Amino acid sequence: MPHAAHRPWVPAACETRVQDIATATANGISDLTNARIDALITQNLQIHDRECFNLNPATNVMNPRAEAALAQGLGSRPSLGYPGDKYEMGLEAIEEIEVIAAELACEIFDVKYAEIRVP
Numbered sequence: 001m002p003h004a005a006h007r008p009w010v011p012a013a014c015e016t017r018v019q020d021i022a023t024a025t026a027n028g029i030s031d032l033t034n035a036r037i038d039a040l041i042t043q044n045l046q047i048h049d050r051e052c053f054n055l056n057p058a059t060n061v062m063n064p065r066a067e068a069a070l071a072q073g074l075g076s077r078p079s080l081g082y083p084g085d086k087y088e089m090g091l092e093a094i095e096e097i098e099v100i101a102a103e104l105a106c107e108i109f110d111v112k113y114a115e116i117r118v119p
Contacts, residue, residue: 002026070118079118094118 002022007015025033048054049061062070074094080087083095098116105114 074118 002019003026004018004022006019010018028036048059074097077088077091077094079091079094079098083099086095098118101116102114105116106112
């Protein structure tokens, strides 16, 4: 029996899928669950890097340098607000990266305005 309760407001087919996965997870052994997550990560890479091309630019393959930068902690904190007026402290380096990226985007795309926020 899963810990996640049935949600009657979710479309039936979607909720069935969620409950099937939740049940398998709740009845599993942690080592098997970890192995399943690793396999799903590999499957996801195969699907998106080799098998399909999504026309939504936000979901295509990320530049490896940008992906590595986000993995180094840039993507772990929200960057809300304009540079110089962020809602949280400790974002000075991210602010500068956002300004540099915006300036480069203006140059590359020959535009007057660009706003970049580290996700």
